[in-house]
Structures are given as C-alpha cells and as structure tokens.
Amino acid sequence: NVPLCDNYLPVIGHTHMLIGDGKKLLRSVKYICGETNKKGGVARCKLGLDYYYVITDPEDNLTVANGALQKHFFYQFASNWLGDGLVTSSGETWKRHRKLLSPAFSQQMLNIYTVVFNRESRNLISYIEIQMKSGPVLITAAFKEMALKALLSTAFGIEVEECDFNQKYMHAVDEVMAVLTRRIQNILLHNSFVYKLSALKKKEDELIETITTMSNKAINSKRRALKNKQESHENGCASEKKTQSLSDLLLKGLNDEAFTDKEIRNEVDTFIAAGSHTSSQLMTVVVMVLGSYPEIQDKVYQEIKSVCGDSDADVDKLQHPRLVYTEAVLKETLRLYPIAPVVFRKTENEIKLKNYTIPANSNCMLGIYGLNHHPVWGPDAHTFRPERWLEPGGVPDDPNAFAGFSVGKRNCIGKNYALISMKIMLVHLVRRYKVTADISKIEFKMNVLMVPSDNCYVKFESRK
Ligand code: HEM
Numbered sequence: 104n105v106p107l108c109d110n111y112l113p114v115i116g117h118t119h120m121l122i123g124d125g126k127k128l129l130r131s132v133k134y135i136c137g138e139t140n141k142k143g144g145v146a147r148c149k150l151g152l153d154y155y156y157v158i159t160d161p162e163d164n165l166t167v168a169n170g171a172l173q174k175h176f177f178y179q180f181a182s183n184w185l186g187d188g189l190v191t192s193s194g195e196t197w198k199r200h201r202k203l204l205s206p207a208f209s210q211q212m213l214n215i216y217t218v219v220f221n222r223e224s225r226n227l228i229s230y231i232e233i234q235m236k237s238g239p240v241l242i243t244a245a246f247k248e249m250a251l252k253a254l255l256s257t258a259f260g261i262e263v264e265e266c267d268f269n270q271k272y273m274h275a276v277d278e279v280m281a282v283l284t285r286r287i288q289n290i291l292l293h294n295s296f297v298y299k300l301s302a303l304k305k306k307e308d309e310l311i312e313t314i315t316t317m318s319n320k321a322i323n324s325k326r327r328a329l330k331n332k333q334e335s336h337e338n339g340c341a342s343e344k345k346t347q348s349l350s351d352l353l354l355k356g357l358n359d360e361a362f363t364d365k366e367i368r369n370e371v372d373t374f375i376a377a378g379s380h381t382s383s384q385l386m387t388v389v390v391m392v393l394g395s396y397p398e399i400q401d402k403v404y405q406e407i408k409s410v411c412g413d414s415d416a417d418v419d420k421l422q423h424p425r426l427v428y429t430e431a432v433l434k435e436t437l438r439l440y441p442i443a444p445v446v447f448r449k450t451e452n453e454i455k456l457k458n459y460t461i462p463a464n465s466n467c468m469l470g471i472y473g474l475n476h477h478p479v480w481g482p483d484a485h486t487f488r489p490e491r492w493l494e495p496g497g498v499p500d501d502p503n504a505f506a507g508f509s510v511g512k513r514n515c516i517g518k519n520y521a522l523i524s525m526k527i528m529l530v531h532l533v534r535r536y537k538v539t540a541d542i543s544k545i546e547f548k549m550n551v552l553m554v555p556s557d558n559c560y561v562k563f564e565s566r567k
Pocket residue numbers: 189190201254258373374377378379381382385437442443446447506507508509512513514515516517518520521
C-alpha cells in the first residue's frame with residue numbers, strides 16, 4: 104500500500120524518466136523526490152522491471168540507512184574501477200575497511216592536515232592571481248586540481264610532480280562517471296552480457312586503464328618513500344612518531360589484516376572520487392553562491408576578519424571551529440545543492456518504517472534531495488538562508504533531516520575533512536577577493552553526482 108509516484112505509465116512504470124541527458128535525468132530525480140515528499144515521505148517508483156522504495160522522511164530514511172547497509176547493484180557497475188572500495192563494497196568487507204580506515208579521519212589527523220589545506224589554498228590563490236588579469240576565472244578545474252592535490256598529500260602522503268597528472272586523472276574520472284550514468288539510464292545495459300558487447304564498455308576499459316596506470320604510479324612512489332623511511336628508521340634516524348594516515352593504514356595494515364595490492368588501488372581510486380571530486384564540486388558551487396549573494400559574502404568576510412584577524416596567516420585548528428557562519432553557508436549550499444542527490448541500497452531483511460514495512464530484497468532509493476527540501480525545513484525550505492543554521496529552532500530538531508553527507512552507519516567518512524578543508528579555502532579566498540558570479544544562470548546535471556553542467560566563471564576583485 105505504499106503510494107506510487109505520479110507519471111507512471113503502464114508496463115514501463117517510470118523508466119521513461121531515465122531517458123535524456125544528464126540535465127533531464129536530474130529533473131527526474133528532483134521530480135521523484137518531490138512526489139515522495141508530497142506523498143508523505145515514502146513512495147514507490149518502477150524503473151525497468153523493478154520497483155524502488157523512495158524515502159524522503161528523515162526518520163524513515165535513517166531506519167533504512169542503518170537497516171539496509173548493502174549497496175544496490177548499480178554500485179557494481181563501478182566494480183572495474185573501484186572494486187570493493189569503501190563506497191561500493193558491502194557486508195564484511197565494508198565493515199572491516201570502514202573500521203580500519205576510520206582512524207585516518209580522527210580529529211588528531213584532521214589537525215595535522217590543516218597545514219596542507221592552507222598550503223593548497225595558497226596555491227589556488229596564486230593561480231587565481233594570474234588568471235584574474237584576463238577577466239572572470241573558470242574555477243571548476245582550479246578547485247579540482249586543488250582538492251586532488253590536497254587529498255593525495257593528506258591521505259596518501261603523495262606529492263604529485265607531473266603537472267598534467269591531476270588534469271588527466273580528473274578528466275578520466277569525469278568521463279568514467281559519464282559512462283556509469285549512461286549505463287544506469289539504459290536498462291538494457293544493466294545486463295552484464297549485453298554491456299560487455301557495447302561500445303560503452305570499450306570506452307570504460309580505456310578510461311580505467313588510464314586511471315589504473317596513474318594510481319599505480321602514485322602508490323609505487325609512496326611504497327618507495329615508505330621503504331626509505333623504514334630503512335632510515337632501522338638506521339636509527341627517523342622519528343618514533345606514529346601516524347595513521349590512510350596510506351599508512353593501507354600499506355602497513357593493522358593487526359595482520361593488511362590490504363592486498365588490488366584493495367589498496369581500489370581504496371586510492373575510491374577516496375579520490377569520493378573525496379576530491381565531491382569537495383571540488385561543492386567548492387565551485389559555494390563560491391558561485393557567495394558571488395551571487397553579496398550581503399552573505401560580506402557576513403562571511405566580517406566573520407573571517409573577526410576570527411582570523413587582518414593578517415594573511417595560516418588558519419589554525421583553534422580558528423576554523425569558530426567560523427560558524429561560514430560553516431552555515433557551506434551546509435546551506437550542500438542542503439540546496441546536494442552533490443549526491445540520491446543513494447541506493449538493497450534490503451537484506453524486512454524493515455519496519457513508521458507506517459509501512461519494506462520487504463527483504465527490496466530496492467531502496469534514499470532521496471537526499473527530497474530530505475534536504477522536506478517540509479520539516481519549513482515554508483522557506485527552497486530558499487538559500489544560511490542564518491537558519493544559527494537560529495534557535497531554525498533547523499529541524501531531527502539532525503538526520505540534513506542528509507548532504509548521507510546519514511547513519513554508512514554516512515560520509517570524510518564529512519569533517521570536507522568541512523575543514525573548505526572553510527580554510529574560503530578564509531584564504533574571501534579575505535583577499537570580493538567575488539561576483541550568477542548561480543541562477545547555472546544548470547545542474549546528473550553525472551553520478553549532481554554537478555554544474557555549465558562552465559562556472561567567477562569575477563575576482565582584490566580587496567586591497
Ligand atoms: C562536499 C564533500 C562531500 C560530500 C557532499 C560527500 C557526500 C557523501 C555521501 C552522500 C556519501 C554516501 C554515499 C552512498 O551511500 O552511496 C558519502 C560516502 C563516502 N564519502 Fe563522502 N562526501 C564528501 C567528501 C568526502 C571526503 C573529503 C572524503 C574522503 C577524504 C569522502 C569519502 C567518502 C567515503 C569513503 C564514503 C563511503 C562511506 C561508506 O560507505 O562507509 N567524502 N559521501
């Protein structure tokens with residue numbers, strides 16, 4: 104008795120809504136989420152031969168997020184690229200990896216990473232300083248480069264020397280995501296036999312070859328560095344400091360549960376896609392938003408001046424937690440422009456919701472876009488208003504109503520990493536420049552993630 108979303112056609116159900124380009128697909132995702140909100144937060148849609156339970160009610164969403172930890176078969180489409188990495192794996196493999204890798208995101212590690220976040224923000228400023236002389240700056244590529252360099256350096260201790268490494272790698276990631284999106288849209292290609300014969304599979308193989316060659320190169324350079332460190336340690340010249348960065352955990356393993364070579368590569372590729380791709384997209388959107396709302400930008404600037412002073416010094420671990428308005432701007436941006444607007448799960452057992460029961464072996468679509476626009480956010484749910492995060496009663500009582508980083512046991516492991524790195528970037532950027540942009544002119548599309556489909560140009564003016 105779970106209601107069906109409108110726009111259902113006989114036999115094919117809602118499959119027709121998958122047809123079209125990435126912009127059309129995003130419109131369909133928003134429509135299904137909106138329909139589910141109208142129907143009380145739980146609804147069904149039919150894609151191909153299968154029904155999907157769509158959940159946008161915050162409480163029910165948490166129940167499903169924690170009750171169905173297994174990923175849906177769409178995630179297996181990425182198995183040639185990400186294997187059993189943290190995003191795509193399920194069951195015992197996921198549990199073991201999540202437990203082993205969590206220490207890399209402890210507060211202590213995040214404090215160590217602030218040095219790199221400051222350094223990469225300064226590199227970004229140097230790039231903008233040159234580019235702004237020729238007019239508005241195309242920012243997406245710059246943020247991608249910055250986020251990838253920061254991730255490789257913090258999580259893996261890898262400093263990339265080759266200047267085209269980042270661009271080639273990120274381009275291949277964009278393209279492989281486009282391939283995955285097209286496969287999801289075409290029900291016939293869900294069958295692995297049919298897919299193997301398709302031109303799309305050939306393209307996927309080529310892209311994965313590029314990605315694998317590059318990540319292997321990066322891992323090998325890290326292995327050499329670790330070996331040298333170990334040798335110098337054996338000679339008594341290294342410090343005794345025990346770090347727990349992602350690469351330490353992956354390469355050394357913990358409690359004899361070391362990762363295999365393939366697992367290491369899969370996690371490196373997973374973290375690059377899940378970590379740097381997402382952060383760079385949100386950074387692009389947040390700068391576009393600040394450029395579109397001068398009064399909000401001014402409030403961010405005033406907060407930065409009062410917390411960090413007038414100097415050009417690095418942001419330290421005591422300062423970034425005090426940037427509460429800046430954090431509210433980031434969260435409000437992610438609420439209205441969720442990078443991952445839907446995630447998919449498969450139930451292993453029956454799950455009881457407030458008003459319905461989802462049977463075992465069902466497909467579930469956790470509608471993050473719908474949750475973030477749910478009526479619990481009030482009549483201005485669709486309005487960009489960062490102040491709501493700081494007002495008493497300004498946000499719903501249930502903290503799981505904000506699902507930008509997903510919720511429950513499989514939420515984003517890099518949530519705090521992302522917020523800190525972006526706050527530090529904003530300090531360096533906003534204290535130096537006034538930015539102007541127009542987010543209303545930007546259309547978004549689905550490319551696995553919800554990303555701008557147009558080039559994002561920003562005008563930078565020096566404040567001094
Ligand atoms: C703005 C930035 C980010 C956003 C919006 C974001 C969002 C999300 C969301 C929605 C999920 C759930 C995905 C799913 O269930 O399919 C997720 C999972 C994940 N994220 Fe993030 N993320 C961000 C940054 C990061 C960063 C910086 C890292 C690492 C450095 C990271 C690593 C991961 C990993 C490994 C998972 C899988 C967790 C698991 O299944 O146990 N993310 N993220």
